Amino acid sequence: MTHAWLLAVVLLAVDGGAALPGKTLSGDGGVVRLDLSRHVDEVLELQGSKAAIPWQHMVTTVEGKTASYLDLEDGNQVVVYLPKGGWPAQRVVLRARVMKVEGRSKRPGAAGAARVVVEYQLDVLDIRSAP
Secondary structure (H helix, E strand, O other): OOOEEEEEEEEEHHHHHHOOOOEEEEEOOEEEEEEEEHOOOEEEEEEEEEOOOOOOOOOOOOOEEEEEEEOOOOOHHHHEOOOOOOOOOOEEEEEEEEEEEEEEEOOOOOOOOOOOOEEEEEEEEEEEEOO
């Protein structure tokens, strides 16, 4: 069983502003609820903040990049893989490709430990300070 993580992000542009299937507006300020599982291998532009407290996530490797954590407007967090140079500011706008990362539970004795766990993460193509 896989889990689709719904993340609320401030959506700036997606494929030139094309409509996204499965998105619903959630309040004012341009906050959009976005199901990243529907956008694997697509490039999104969004904004958030460098995480104050990293949560426990699966981490993979992306050649030439470093794993870090992005806090989103709704309080969720996502793993991002940053190019050299890292964070230009606390609040950022980034353009990133959505990645599907799969693994097994780190708790071998736990119920359901054999099931595959899925997270959707972001391979950052470019990053800049948020306005």
